[in-house]
Amino acid sequence: MQQASAQNIFPSTGAAGIGTPTPDASSLLEIRSTSKGVLISRMTKTQRDAIASPATGLLIYQTNSTPGFYYYDGTAWTAFSPKGLNKTLNNLTAPTAINVDLLPGSDNSVNLGTAAKAWKDIYADSSIYLGGVRFIAYKIGTGTFNTAIGSAVLNTNTTGNFNTGIGFNALFGNTTGYSNIAVGNNALRHNTTGHDLVAIGDSALFNQSINSFTQYPNMAIGSKALFANTDGYGNTAIGFNALYSNDQGHCNTANGYNALYNNKDGSFNTATGYRAMESNSTGYGNSAYGSSSLRANETGFGNAAFGGALENNLSGNDNTGIGWTALENNTYGSVNTAVGMSALYKNKEGDDNTAVGYFAGNSVISGDQNTFLGSHADCGSLGTLNNATTIGFGAVNTASNHFVLGNSAVTGWGFGIESGNRAIKVGNAASNGNGAYLTVGGVWTNTSARSKKEGFQKQVNSIILTKINKLEITKWKYKDTDSEYHYGPMADDFHRLFGVGDDSSVSDMDKTGVLFLGMQALSIENEKLKAANTNQQKQIDDLKDIVLQMQRQLQELKQCSPCDAAANTKALQQSNITLASATSLDQNIPNPFTNTTTINYSLPNKFSSAQIIIRDKNGKQLKQFILSSAGKGTVQLNAPTLAAGVCTYSLYVDGRLMATKEMLRIK
Numbered sequence: 001m002q003q004a005s006a007q008n009i010f011p012s013t014g015a016a017g018i019g020t021p022t023p024d025a026s027s028l029l030e031i032r033s034t035s036k037g038v039l040i041s042r043m044t045k046t047q048r049d050a051i052a053s054p055a056t057g058l059l060i061y062q063t064n065s066t067p068g069f070y071y072y073d074g075t076a077w078t079a080f081s082p083k084g085l086n087k088t089l090n091n092l093t094a095p096t097a098i099n100v101d102l103l104p105g106s107d108n109s110v111n112l113g114t115a116a117k118a119w120k121d122i123y124a125d126s127s128i129y130l131g132g133v134r135f136i137a138y139k140i141g142t143g144t145f146n147t148a149i150g151s152a153v154l155n156t157n158t159t160g161n162f163n164t165g166i167g168f169n170a171l172f173g174n175t176t177g178y179s180n181i182a183v184g185n186n187a188l189r190h191n192t193t194g195h196d197l198v199a200i201g202d203s204a205l206f207n208q209s210i211n212s213f214t215q216y217p218n219m220a221i222g223s224k225a226l227f228a229n230t231d232g233y234g235n236t237a238i239g240f241n242a243l244y245s246n247d248q249g250h251c252n253t254a255n256g257y258n259a260l261y262n263n264k265d266g267s268f269n270t271a272t273g274y275r276a277m278e279s280n281s282t283g284y285g286n287s288a289y290g291s292s293s294l295r296a297n298e299t300g301f302g303n304a305a306f307g308g309a310l311e312n313n314l315s316g317n318d319n320t321g322i323g324w325t326a327l328e329n330n331t332y333g334s335v336n337t338a339v340g341m342s343a344l345y346k347n348k349e350g351d352d353n354t355a356v357g358y359f360a361g362n363s364v365i366s367g368d369q370n371t372f373l374g375s376h377a378d379c380g381s382l383g384t385l386n387n388a389t390t391i392g393f394g395a396v397n398t399a400s401n402h403f404v405l406g407n408s409a410v411t412g413w414g415f416g417i418e419s420g421n422r423a424i425k426v427g428n429a430a431s432n433g434n435g436a437y438l439t440v441g442g443v444w445t446n447t448s449a450r451s452k453k454e455g456f457q458k459q460v461n462s463i464i465l466t467k468i469n470k471l472e473i474t475k476w477k478y479k480d481t482d483s484e485y486h487y488g489p490m491a492d493d494f495h496r497l498f499g500v501g502d503d504s505s506v507s508d509m510d511k512t513g514v515l516f517l518g519m520q521a522l523s524i525e526n527e528k529l530k531a532a533n534t535n536q537q538k539q540i541d542d543l544k545d546i547v548l549q550m551q552r553q554l555q556e557l558k559q560c561s562p563c564d565a566a567a568n569t570k571a572l573q574q575s576n577i578t579l580a581s582a583t584s585l586d587q588n589i590p591n592p593f594t595n596t597t598t599i600n601y602s603l604p605n606k607f608s609s610a611q612i613i614i615r616d617k618n619g620k621q622l623k624q625f626i627l628s629s630a631g632k633g634t635v636q637l638n639a640p641t642l643a644a645g646v647c648t649y650s651l652y653v654d655g656r657l658m659a660t661k662e663m664l665r666i667k
Contacts, residue, residue, distance in 0.1 A: 048077060143178075153182075167202075173209075184223070201240075203227055216250065225254075256291075273308075290324075309338065340375070346383075357393075367400075411440075446509055461521035467497045468518045487645075519590060526587075585612075585651040585659035588637070592664035595639045601651055605630045610653045617646055639665055 015030065017023030023030035031038055045065040051058070056074040061067075069080040104110045113119045122128075127148075128136035137148040141158040146165075148154045153165040155172045162179045165171035169189050170182040178195045182188035187199040189206050196217040199205035204220040206227045211217055216234030220226035225237035227244045234251040237243035242254040247264045254260035255272040263269065263280045271277035274291040279298055286303045288294040293305035294313055302318040303310055309321025310330055317334040321327040326338040328345045336353045338344040343355040345362045352369045355361030361372035367385035372378060376394045379385040390397040392406040405413060415426040417435070424438040435447045471493060477485045489511075492503040500510045582604035588597045603610050610627035612635060622642060625635045644667050650660040 170199075199226070201225055204237075205229060213250070293321075343372075361390075372397075444508070459517055461517055461524060464498075464514060464517040465521035468514065471497055515592065526589075583651065583653055583658045585649075585661060587661055588649070588663045592666045593639065594666055597637050597639075597663060597665075599635050599637065599649060600632065601627070601635075602632050603627060603630050603653065608654045610651070612649055612651055614642070614647055614649050616643070617648075622647065637663075 015023040015025060015027055017030050017032070019032040020030055040059055040061055042061045042063055045062055048060055048062055048070065051060075054072040054077075056072060058072045060070055062070050066079065070077045071080070072078075124136075126137065127134045133151045134148075134153075135150060137146070137154065140146050140148060140154045141160070143154075143157050143160045143163070145161055146154055146157065146163045148163075148171075149166040150170055151168050152172050153167065153170045154160070154163060154174055155169070156175055157163065157171070158175045160174050160177045160180075163171055163174060163177065164181045164183075165174075165187075166183045167187055168185045170184065170187045171177075171180060171189075171191060172186070173190050173192050174180065174188070175192050177191050177193050177197075180188060180191065180195060180197045181199070182191075182197075182204075183200040184202045184204055186203040186206055187201065188194075188197060188208060189203065190209050191197060191205070192209050194208055194211040194217070195214065197205060197208060197211065198217070198219040198221070199208070200221040202223040204222065204225045204227070205218060206224070208218065208226070208229050210231075211233055212231055213233040218226055218229060218233060218235045218237075220229075220235075220237045220243070222237065222239045222242050224244055225239065225242045226232075226235060226246055227241070229235065229243070229246045231248045232246050232250050232252075235243055235246060235249065235253070237246075237252075237254045237260070239254065239256045239259055241261050242256065242259045243249075243252060243263055244258070244261045245264055246252065246260070249263050249265050249269075250267045252260055252263060252267060253270045253272075254263075254277075256276055257274050258278045259271040259273065259276045260266075260269060260280055261275075261278045263277070264282065266280050266282050266286075267284045269277060269280060269284060269286045269288075271280075271286075271288045271294070273289060273293055275295050276288040276290065276292065277283075277286060277294045277297055278292075279296050280286065280294070281298050283297050283299050283303075284301045286294055286297060286301060286305075288297075288303075288305045288310075290305070290307040290309070292308050292311045294300075294303060294310045296312045296314060297303065297310070299315045300313050300317050300319075303313060303316065304320045305311075305313075305327075306322040307326070308324045309326035309328070310316075310319055311325070312329050312331060313319065313327070314331045316330050316332050316336070319327060319330060319334060320337045320339075321330075321343075322339045323341045323343060325341060325345055326343045327333075327336060327347060328342070329348055330336065330344070331348050333347050333350045333353070335351055336344060336347060337355070338347075338353075338361070339356045340358045340360055342362050343357065343360045344350075344353055344364060345359070346365050347353060347361070347367075349366045350364055350368050350370070353361060353364060353367065353372075354370070355364075355372040355377070357373060357377055358375040360374060360377045361370065361379070362376075363378050363381060363383060364370060364372075364385060365383040367379070367383075367388070369387045370379070370385050371389045371391075373391045374393045374395060377390045377392060378396055379388065379390070380396050380398050382398050385397065386400040388397045388400055389403045391404070392410065394407040395404050396407070397404040412420065412422055413424045414420075414422075415424070417425055417427055421440070422437040423440050423442070426436045436445065438444050471489050473487060473489055475485055475487055477483070489506070491501055491506040494506045494510070494514075495501050495503050498510070498514055501507060582602065584602040586600040588599045590597060599612065601612065607630070612625040612627065613621055614623040614637065615621050623637070627633060627635075642665050644665050647663050647665065648660055649663060651658045
């Protein structure tokens, strides 16, 4: 039944109207008001969740825990979104496809993501542009698998593949080059077809265009590293300006600021350290490790410098310097080796020098072929020294062609054993010298104990003496010596006759042994002569009485007047015979001798004066012995009064020369 009301109308159509008499025909209920609203059930979240079997579409207003209108969607309670744009896009279904360009409402006005909420992944098949300029690209030209990040990266690439360019103009001119890595502004800027190149840093490998030797690509890491390189290959440059000027040089390695900076065509160089080989232009085969090592080298080759050595070398070759400032001032010198801080520090032009030790050879400026071993081993202030050898801490050599072993505090040298109180001592076993030594007084001494020897061979004295007589003894001097003459046999003759030594050398021990054998042979002969002399002496003694009787008779003849002249003359001759028979001069013993020697003689029973006179080989008188006793006598001669060599000694009786013999003094 239809009822009319000012507020509520329920028309026959089945629609209900609240605040309107004409509800819309399509509605079941229409509520109209300009001052009141519709109020639905209000409840807490707990109360909402307590509703049993809520119907799909059931609506409530939740008063707590994110208040708002909620409806049951058949599965769960869902909050109504606020009026306006759904910023969470939660009404999109996956996957969501967009088939048109996605543009912002206005230029440079909105962001894609925030610092707090970022997108996970971005997928692109071609390029990403920043500021209207392509910044990240993958497909460039028809090349594939390229990565370009930055403005104008791989700008002209056509078919080049597998390239990576990061930075403004990186690989800008690349066309077909492949597998290159360029990171930095203008890195590999002009490369076109080169491949497998690595350039990291501002303008690294800037001018590289191709790599002629494809199997030896270049690598540059550092601002302007290998900047000027065009045809050089196999180079590695790491550091600011490393190999900056290299043009065609190949197989170089530069690590450090300005390392090999000026190198143009030099090859096979290695420079590691600040300004190492900075000035090198065409030098090759050099190695420099350490700050400023070979810094000034231009054309020198084959040098090795470690720890800042050879800093000022210009064109010297084949030098080795190890240690800070070793060969610091070398400019043109070659084939020098210096190991130790400041070793050969002042050398400029000297060649073939070797110095090992702290400040070793520090003062040499232009000397050649010198050797200095030991800390501070040097040449004093001389500066120029040639072919000198100096060994030992603080040892100083001031003369060319001289060898100095040890400083002024050294008093002994040992070879294979400590020297002890010897000036020089060599070894202590059969294999290393048997303890031979030089005394402090300057006498060389060989150990000669029977227990240290073997292979004994008995020698026949008389045969040795025969060989000695065959041995030629001459006066000579060594070649290239001034006026230093010597007496002695030739080694080849000595070896041929005695079977010891060799044909170029002979030892003093062998010569001494031969001399002893000769002396023994002479001693045997001397004993035989003594026996014969004993018999002769008896005859002489028997004749003495006859001589005395004849002398008395001669005296009587002189006093007779007139006397027969013929008889007088005959008696005088017999007197001379008697004087000669009673006088003798023996060979000195020993002879040759070193320290002292003894001379035996005999004088008649009556004489007025007698003397023995010693003279040198030139006839100069050296010593005189006055003799006063008749019969047998002895004089002893001390070696210090004579120089080494041959001397003569003569016996004079009553002013007449009775006999002369030779003696030999050896050192």
